[in-house]
Amino acid sequence: MSERTVYLDHAATTPLDPRVLEAMLPYLTEHYGNPSSMHRLGRAALQALDDAREQVALILGCSRREVIFTGGGSESINLALKGAALARRMAGAHGHLIVSAIEHHAVLHAAEYLQQHHGFEVTLLPVDERGLVRPDDLRAALRPDTALVSVMYANNEIGTIQPIAELGAICREAGAPLHTDAVQAAGALPLDVETLKVDYLSLTAHKFHGPKGVGLLYARRGAPLLPQINGGAQERRRRAGTENVAGIVGLAAALTLAEERRPTSAEQVRALRERLVDGVLAAVPDSWLNGDRVRRLPGNANLGFAGLEGESLLLLLDQAGICASSGSACTSGSLEPSHVLLALGLAPEAANGSVRFSLGHSITEADITYVLETLPPLVARLRAVAAQGAEREPVAA
Numbered sequence: 001m002s003e004r005t006v007y008l009d010h011a012a013t014t015p016l017d018p019r020v021l022e023a024m025l026p027y028l029t030e031h032y033g034n035p036s037s038m039h040r041l042g043r044a045a046l047q048a049l050d051d052a053r054e055q056v057a058l059i060l061g062c063s064r065r066e067v068i069f070t071g072g073g074s075e076s077i078n079l080a081l082k083g084a085a086l087a088r089r090m091a092g093a094h095g096h097l098i099v100s101a102i103e104h105h106a107v108l109h110a111a112e113y114l115q116q117h118h119g120f121e122v123t124l125l126p127v128d129e130r131g132l133v134r135p136d137d138l139r140a141a142l143r144p145d146t147a148l149v150s151v152m153y154a155n156n157e158i159g160t161i162q163p164i165a166e167l168g169a170i171c172r173e174a175g176a177p178l179h180t181d182a183v184q185a186a187g188a189l190p191l192d193v194e195t196l197k198v199d200y201l202s203l204t205a206h207k208f209h210g211p212k213g214v215g216l217l218y219a220r221r222g223a224p225l226l227p228q229i230n231g232g233a234q235e236r237r238r239r240a241g242t243e244n245v246a247g248i249v250g251l252a253a254a255l256t257l258a259e260e261r262r263p264t265s266a267e268q269v270r271a272l273r274e275r276l277v278d279g280v281l282a283a284v285p286d287s288w289l290n291g292d293r294v295r296r297l298p299g300n301a302n303l304g305f306a307g308l309e310g311e312s313l314l315l316l317l318d319q320a321g322i323c324a325s326s327g328s329a330c331t332s333g334s335l336e337p338s339h340v341l342l343a344l345g346l347a348p349e350a351a352n353g354s355v356r357f358s359l360g361h362s363i364t365e366a367d368i369t370y371v372l373e374t375l376p377p378l379v380a381r382l383r384a385v386a387a388q389g390a391e392r393e394p395v396a397a
């Protein structure tokens with residue numbers, strides 16, 4: 001086991017920034033009031049909520065009333081999809097949804113739920129071999145009864161960035177609202193909702209050095225939304241339950257820090273990512289980069305290796321102290337290839353031979369040097385084992 005740890009899984013989660021923890025601590029200790037209480041402790045908590053909402057609204061370029069705090073990315077996405085789709089159907093006869101084929105499971109499974117339990121028709125928008133939605137495909141898929149379109153801003157597996165503003169303009173022309181899962185975009189791309197032309201936008205704090213279990217949904221003023229958690233009047237009756245005050249304070253602090261850091265850190269992270277990709281592609285034969293080379297998040301490198309299982313490589317990397325991950329899901333002991341990589345047109349074996357490295361702002365040149373020294377021999381070792389196994393296999397007569 002290696003002493004060293006190189007964390008290259010920032011798309012899964014990020015470490016909490018110590019400054020964020022510091023901002024949160026008073027609301028876990030002396031300021032423990034419930035924001036709905038009228039007394040001084042309640043008022044102090046409410047003030048913290050108001051300040052956090054103001055801070056976040058400034059970054060999103062929206063009004064405070066359009067910000068709904070939630071319990072994370074999956075909850076925000078479920079509120080957007082179910083809340084918007086069901087509200088629109090109540091108002092008219094809207095029974096059609098459009099989602100891209102490479103969405104996070106929170107979007108895909110919420111759409112599936114609406115299909116199975118509420119009779120919605122769902123159109124899956126394909127992507128090209130670089131992982132990008134073609135605006136013309138959206139144009140063709142839109143119908144007069146489309147209740148909602150959901151296309152992610154940046155993909156969590158391959159990092160590709162969708163032309164959201166262009167898709168937003170197309171949706172507006174057709175009178176259909178657009179939700180974007182911006183979870184991976186925060187801290188890397190601008191989040192101004194007017195520029196993006198979106199009606200709903202989801203974020204989660206733990207992907208930008210905030211705490212886990214807290215997120216937000218931006219819902220444009222007047223955009224229909226049926227609450228999915230009923231109870232008290234919190235969040236203007238759109239999300240009941242006593243607010244996670246410390247978490248919300250942490251989210252706002254983390255998003256503010258991420259925005260301040262964005263111009264410099266994006267370039268620095270991109271340069272390290274380029275070095276990693278170039279280094280691996282040069283040192284490892286039969287390797288490739290998944291997803292568009294340019295239109296991708298600065299920190300994402302999704303690399304494919306012919307003739308091996310990505311899961312086996314991840315185990316060896318972990319032993320060497322390198323934390324990365326794959327998009328494949330292990331269901332009942334067998335590996336399901338990533339739906340994202342399959343949507344790009346990769347064969348299942350190529351998809352299963354892919355590994356995602358996601359960098360953050362604390363990654364150094366020395367970290368990348370270590371990965372470039374460690375990875376190529378591990379790939380060669382796995383391929384040698386696979387070749388030996390194939391030799392020993394009885395040859396059918």
Ligand SMILES: *Cc1c(COP(=O)(O)O)cnc(C)c1O
Nearest residue numbers: 072073074104156181183184204
């Ligand atoms: C992590 C992630 C989510 C889910 O967010 P949680 O806060 O973990 O529920 C949704 N979409 C994308 C693109 C993600 O990367």
